[in-house]
Amino acid sequence: MREVCGTPIMAVVKADGFGLGAIRVARAAVSGGATELGVATIDEALTLRAASLEEPILAWMLHDGARVGEALDAKIRLSLTRRAQVAEVARLAAGLGVVAEIELEVETGMHRSGCSEADWDATLDEARRAEASGWVRVIGVWTHLSGCSPAHFTEPLETLGRAADLARRKGLRPRVHAAASLAATIDPRTRLDLVRLGASLVGIEPVRADPVGLHPAIRWESHITQLHDVREGALVGYGRHRIDSPRRLALIPVGYADGVPRRASPTLGVLTRTGHKLPFIGTISMDHAVVDIGDLEVSPGEAVVLIGDPLRGEPGLADWADALDTIEQEILTGLGDRVARVESTSAWPA
Template sequence: MTALLAAERTTLSLLPAPLLRTLPAAVAENVRRVRVGTDARIMAVVKADGYGHGAVAVARAAVGAGAEWLGVTDVAEAVALREAGLTEPILSWLNPAGVDAVEAAAHGVDIAVGSVEELRRLVVDADSPLRVHLHLDTGMSREGCPLDDWPELLRVARQGRGRVEIVGVMGHLPCADEGDPRANEAAVLRMRQARDAVLRAGFGPLLVHLAATAGALTDPATHFDLVRIGAGIVGIDPSESIALTGASRFTASVVHSSSVPAGTPIGYGGTHLTTRPTGLAVIGVGYADGIPREVGEGASVEIGGARHPLVGRVSMDQIVVDTGDALFPRGTTATVFGPEAGAVPSVQEWARWAGTIPHTIVTRVGARVQRSIA
């Protein structure tokens, strides 16, 4: 009996985990696309693990295409780039947990300072000259030092000479995504005023930077000495005015297929009922892997060269798609998004289906999704 049971066992082959493949050639092409529109230096912003694409891979591709600076959220991200062998200047400007001034100086990391109190703290903590970019609030009330506080900020900077070195002035554009230079005029004026105040205080030369991707692509008046490209290097133009190249492809496997009659409920709550006899494919990826649970009508994936719509609710680990007359065997590859266009959905389409922005689609791809570079 034991031998008979052993002979009747069925072994299911393991399927590859969902895969996000980063495409360095696309990153390089996007950097070159920005380069043709500006004389400013380019900073490749690789925070949030390179917008979900892998900070080191994106940084290397961007630097290879001509980016001269790298931008990160905190010193830990900068140290990881240094340990990977990247030697370009790095700026860390958010620093939500504070700044280890000694570590920043040891690894050659510039720090942005957005308040008088932050600068005072760095002056106390620094044991060797720390390169600092003064961060201006250009009208967002989100980060940066208001222009009215700059006299005190510069007084502290003068007192801290020898411990901090003022090398830059930066800000953000509150309305750059509109793609209308008129919306940026107030921020550009504030930036010029802040720059001039720093120069009058005896600091310089300065690296002045205000524009991120949208400003870099749509408004030369915002470029100053350097433009910071984050979303743009992975193919996202927030202004939706320039066609960039998607830098990743997200795939997963069909884990189950079936044919069902009309009137079959799909997924939790049976929120979708089939209207005809049709094929279904279960894809082994869900909201834990970055598929937005709130997707609306039109959401689809590519299988076999055609789009197939999602039906029913997105689960933590699975989605179901309607494959019509086709049945795809277990192990067939489904493409969630990619740069190919045609039947392959784009990141921008997923953002529209989910009522969000493309940045959230690429940055919330889950940790169990394997990463590779092609």
């Protein structure tokens, strides 16, 4: 992605690093060339600071009761959207005796977060006063882009440009950024002074039909715990699924509390070490899933893959997303805490 964008990279590691561990993903991203980090909340930012990550960190969701003072003390950059927020951050910074670094998010068409155009003047004037006080430094003006094609980005980029121009006329010197992984990949106009990459850093291709060559960052393995010979007409799980012929079934110790949605059965399943696909059967439970092993000879303790590398014939994140009518990000961030995150460079355990 560094080669694709040619622009400084903010590694976005919100939602616990897209479910893979924020500290782990942040360190990997920094070692790969990211110059700063981005998260949604102050709590996420403080977790990174506590792990001795010293790179600039931007937090862009300031909910009521957020630990703003702690963030300023830890040199966390804060994204603000209203005049009152700017004034309050300036007041807190002065009281703490620290210089607050802030960015101003503007609303450019997504209608989610950001300062509306009607409020730009008041908010930027407050930012100028805050910077003149010596307790605030305005780092940037930025936005989230809506849409999924270059045609969708034109109007938001023009709106962002107007906001940045107004900020400069008022004496501020902000950098400007807009692009996340998709926009940064498909539209060079969006790269500006910085790109914010999240999904692409964990191996999710921005455009599956035109991949840039990202490698999967996740391999989810489990194992078989029990085998059952089941007669015709028997029930499987809590549901009312009846077996239409005698079957051999295997139990896998993962369920919907771990990130296997109930609707994953029967479309999805697992892959054995020998490359055999075993479909889920019956209703997924909170802690368990059952697979149909047919005539395959397997043993308790044998490893299986839930999500792996499609190039090896394994089910990938995209396969799960397609089968569940969602996106890869939802699958990743839905993995439960009981699923151990272990760093590994090998395809299978030795």
